[in-house]
Amino acid sequence: MSGGALPDDVRFGPDGLIPAIVQDATDGRVLTLAWMNRESLEMTIARRETWFWSRSRQELWHKGATSGNTQKVRSVSLDCDGDAVLVTVDQTGVACHTGAATCFHRPLTEDAPEPYAALTDLTRTVTARAADADPDSSYTARLLAKGIDTVCKKVGEEATEVVIAAKGREHGQVVYESADLLYHLAVLWTAAGVSLEEVAAELASRRAPA
Template sequence: MKIEELKFDANGLIPAVVQDATTREVLTVAYMNEESLGKSLQTRETWFYSRSRQELWHKGTTSGNTQRIVEIKYDCDGDALVVLVEPAGPACHTGAVSCFSENLLERSDDGDSPESTLERSDGQLASLGDFAVMLELESTIRQREQDMPEGAYTTYLFEKGVDKILKKVGEEASEVIIAAKNRDPEELKWEAADLLYHLMVLLQEQKLPLKEVLVVLNKRKKPSAGE
């Protein structure tokens, strides 16, 4: 289908749902006109049309949080788009990974929303949104390495270098093993969190994005029996 064959509304706009190409999390919903869609296809980065400012805008021009386009799909009616991207940083102007961070469902007595629980009744993980904290952590660590704020533990690790970071990864891995051997789930979850944090610092020191690790995991998926 050509751009001119898409069904733009009376204002010449078409909604574009932007998703992370790796996690499939919805990052934002914006609008495109023919010109911004054309620029998106040409540059392979997202361009939108601002209805409030009535002008084109390139995602990341100010923040640096660009979105590299992997694929653009249109629906069966040709009046909506899904844009799969590899984001260079948070999608939301608030600094959140996704603009969709609030939940309309009632919260439980302890203040947590139903979706924030780790498992649903069927035993499956509640949603990809549970893992947004990993991408936010990656962004924070990357910013720490860039700014090197005085007194921050992450700054200390980067200052000490890869040998110190590797030592910490090894120490935390040992702590995870000990907690597991002790059958102590409370201790295990804290030690696992420490291990993940230090592993994320190591990935940043090596300039290896977390998403590349996720891509490897995705490629390792094997169909279950009977599929």
């Protein structure tokens, strides 16, 4: 699907709509489920930002037009039956009108947290703190204001703490110190201009084929 043209095998429902699942391209979380008609799907593909059809207002709406929480489109895929689309996006801000990161934030089961999503949230928080002009606004901002040498020293210290905890076979302490290390590593990435996506891509490149 490219150039704003829709393939003939897209199957819109009797109401002229097709469900659109929006997924975060970075961590894979499902952000929302919305609806598209032919026009909004064409606009989403052509403009590379999500457009939907509001069933309640009976009108087109551009995600983030008023809130600023836009979704830059990476890809649009059609499912096997042709009656649903998957849109992967780079989310700016939050996806849900409630202020939550995703519309699916009310668990019905006692599921474990998503590790990769937690790391994504961490790097986004660090990036937001780094953008604050006041270095005293947070520990992250103060650390970054001290420069890359200080950040590197902290990463070294935290790595050592993980090693000491592991050698002492202190399970809980290894978990605690590892969290500290990942946080300071996220700060180092920000200071060095490295993104989590770049690190993930490097890891993916090392994965042996099945």
